[in-house]
């Protein structure tokens with residue numbers, strides 16, 4: 001992509017309303033623009049990252065055996081009246097009346113709707129287990145939206161829903177999602193710690209929040225430091241096998257959010273192994289049995305010929321929140337440092353002297369060769385001060401920068417800068433493609 005033809009509205013100054021670094025950098029790097037409190041436009045650079053995060057979430061859901069569908073953002077109120085949540089949900093629910101005076105709402109979550117889809121077509125235990133998910137925008141009229149996309153009002157969530165014949169099978173479904181979450185956050189370049197959590201308005205009696213540690217996190221969390229280095233299940237993990245060993249390993253040491261914290265248990269850990277920190281909740285999973293299937297009549301006929309309400313769980317990931325979370329966990333004073341897996345571009349190509357015959361020719365050649373080698377390149381071909389170009393590249397956080405200047409070209413060299421380490425290396429023009437890891 002040539003920057004002269006892109007849309008990247010960089011802000012020079014820190015917007016005063018941005019209190020935390022991820023909010024500041026997402027605004028300054030031209031990734032998002034606030035349209036109203038908690039509601040954002042996703043500008044090209046931000047959308048590119050959002051789609052990469054979404055795709056990694058999707059791949060790990062699919063690997064675990066879940067099946068993707070897409071439910072609407074708007075829901076009929078009737079479903080929520082059936083489950084009894086229409087009134088409980090309170091002012092967070094955005095209620096809408098259409099032209100035929102039908103009560104509707106902008107979905108904050110989809111337990112009712114997915115249960116309606118299930119009950120309309122699944123009647124036999126032979127069709128179980130089933131895990132259906134979608135990646136869809138939600139609306140929650142937060143009383144105090146803040147920290148940019150971290151606590152928005154319209155936000156992107158992956159929400160999955162599992163259906164099983166009994167509690168034992170439902171716990172196996174929960175284990176599959178637990179393992180999928182460990183893998184997902186690792187692929188996003190983060191260490192997310194599963195913590196026993198409160199079940200809140202979703203309900204049920206088993207729940208874990210997946211927390212990434214960050215000083216600006218809204219949750220206060222306590223855990224054993226072993227979670228920071230524990231290896232996550234590998235690409236070869238068999239989701240049809242008994243995964244309870246992974247869950248046992250990932251829940252045997254202490255880890256709890258402030259709502260579930262047990263000071264005595266925590267203090268039984270040697271002081272040097274204790275972590276008390278702030279964290280960001282990037283995922284939350286629940287087992288809630290027949291809470292929705294009973295109230296909404298979602299039953300299947302079992303082998304004994306009788307009908308039973310299915311056992312369910314729901315599993316959410318804050319896809320848009322993750323961009324904020326990743327930045328909170330990976331930045332420096334110059335800007336964002338994207339993990340390669342989600343970076344909007346692989347390489348930033350900087351022409352230090354646009355209009356100079358040698359640098360223009362060298363950049364065009366590099367741009368073409370890198371593109372042909374499969375790299376997604378952002379080529380800063382704009383006229384303007386080199387210093388401003390460096391600042392922009394550091395701000396938007398691409399993992400590698402390629403700096404092409406007249407002096408380096410005299411010895412047929414260009415400079416490669418690693419954004420994460422700051423290391424610079426002079427490389428001959430023909431060796432560049434192989435050096436860009």
Ligand SMILES: Nc1ncnc2c1ncn2[C@@H]1O[C@H](COS(=O)(=O)NC(=O)[C@@H](N)CS)[C@@H](O)[C@H]1O
Pocket residue numbers: 108109110111140142149150151152153155157158159160202281282283284314315316317318319320321
């Ligand atoms: N206001 C918000 N802004 C951004 N992300 C949010 C917001 N509220 C929740 N999330 C994200 O969405 C995830 C799931 O939300 S939740 O309420 O915990 N769970 C559910 O809604 C369940 N129905 C999961 S399917 C959270 O872990 C969090 O990462």
